[in-house]
Amino acid sequence: MTTPLASSPPSLSLIGANPALLWGMTNAERLARLARAEGMTADPEATDARLHVNLDYVFDPVWLRHVLASPGMVVMDGDALVMAHLPRSIAPSTDQIAAHRATLTIIDYRDGPLIYNRQLRKLDCPFIQRLTPATRREIERRSYFGAYKGVTDLLTKYLWPELALVLTRIAAQLRMTPNMVSVIGVTLCLLATWLFAQGMYWTGFLSGFIFMVLDTVDGKLARCTITSSKWGNVIDHGVDLVHPPFWWYFWGTGLAYWGLALSTRTFALVMAAVIAGYVLQRLIEGMFLKDFGMDIHVWQRFDSQFRLITARRNPNMVILFVSLLFGRPDIGLIALAWWTVISLIVHAVRLAQAYAVKRSGQPIVSWMEQARP
Structure with a gap:
């Protein structure tokens, strides 16, 4: 009591x-x-x-x-x-x-x-x-990983946490604000877009990779140093929301520099799938949040596991990276389009299933809340 x-x-x-x-x-x-x-x-x-x-x-x-x-x-x-x-x-x-x-x-x-x-x-x-000079670095590490989302994509969760931790510590020591990190990241994001348009995929990948890591660093720096700001969140989430379709579009136009340009019809179909699929997935996520009061990715264990690979920027970049290793960035873009459609279907089915559960009178509760003792 x-x-x-x-x-x-x-x-x-x-x-x-x-x-x-x-x-x-x-x-x-x-x-x-x-x-x-x-x-x-x-x-x-x-x-x-x-x-x-x-x-x-x-x-x-x-x-x-x-x-x-x-x-x-x-x-x-x-x-x-x-x-x-x-x-x-x-x-x-x-x-x-x-x-x-x-x-x-x-x-x-x-x-x-x-x-x-x-x-x-x-x-x-x-x-x-307990905080002492001897436990400081351990606590910084724990507070950093404590700021990580439990449900996210496989790159953010497994590939670069240690690198982002080092960069977060450096930024904190330099008294950088999260917005400063965000500005550097946005600049690299724009540079990657231009490089993709020129068919300079490997250089664009490097720029995009650093941006993706800094996209983690600015959020962790804000949470660890308690310096989040309204405008910082707007910039961070706004850029995250808007830029992926531009990357995929200019990746497609850059294929001409490799002699692998898609036909007009194929390019239009790929872009329709990629852009419409991306927008519709975001709308489904918004509908789920609005109607059920939680993120679609935390409803059931399957949803949390699928978030690791669903067609968001980071998993899509894995598809494109593999295609570059084989010298076929054109096939990578087509595969990205197919994966976007498949992910859209999965999310649409999950939304329909949630509505069906709601109509049956059963509550929609996150598996994480159900797991609490």
Whole structure:
């Protein structure tokens, strides 16, 4: 049972001091950024509740959101207090917590509690760890991988996480903002588009590959340093949404430089499949999110597994890369078109199945939420 508190966010109350740095900032600075992002205040008189946080500990931001949404929740690491969402009348001491135990929800991190992170589409036990100079790099690594989506494509998940981690650390040390990284990435994205149009596929691939890695770096840098911004998200997601069809179109026009230009009819059919398929898949994803309140890729395990290879930019680039190895970029583009159509059919069937389940009166719930104990 939890203690009823005011609906407004609690004020932030920091316990102790810790000079150790994480991603170039102190734990107090990191928590202040997290608090601002959640609409919290540092004024203890502004609310009737407090979120007490032990500065000896660093934790995944999902813990903060979880505890904020759960008045009366106390998170422990064995006998040590990590954080507690308490009314003003209860002090964050062992004695006080023990005295009010019946009205509090006490979680011990060592029991491995699972939390569903809807934003990052994953179910896991987010990290909590003591911050010292000796544990800093380990914690940075854990916070970096904690910012990864649980459901994404195979390249983002398996190919370049370690490379992106190194680049994220470098960017943080150089005091670069996520928007700076995004600008570099967008420039390389445009360069890749031009190179594809000129038939310079290998050079374009290099430019596109660096852009795709930086597309991971800017998001991880924003989450790890708590520097997300509205316009940064607009630029990042806007470019991600718009550029893929342009890559495929100019890949097609660049075939002329290889003497492999598609016929007018074939090129039109390929572009119709690629562009219409891409747009319709995005619309299906939007319809699923609107009607069922969650991403289509987290409905059932199959959907999460299919997200690894579905016809998005990164899996499509694998198809084109293999075709280049065999010197047939034309066949690669045709294969990309077929894979887009197949992926579209899969998503359309899944959407129809979801509507059928809804009509039968059964709830549409993510398999990750169902897996929680």
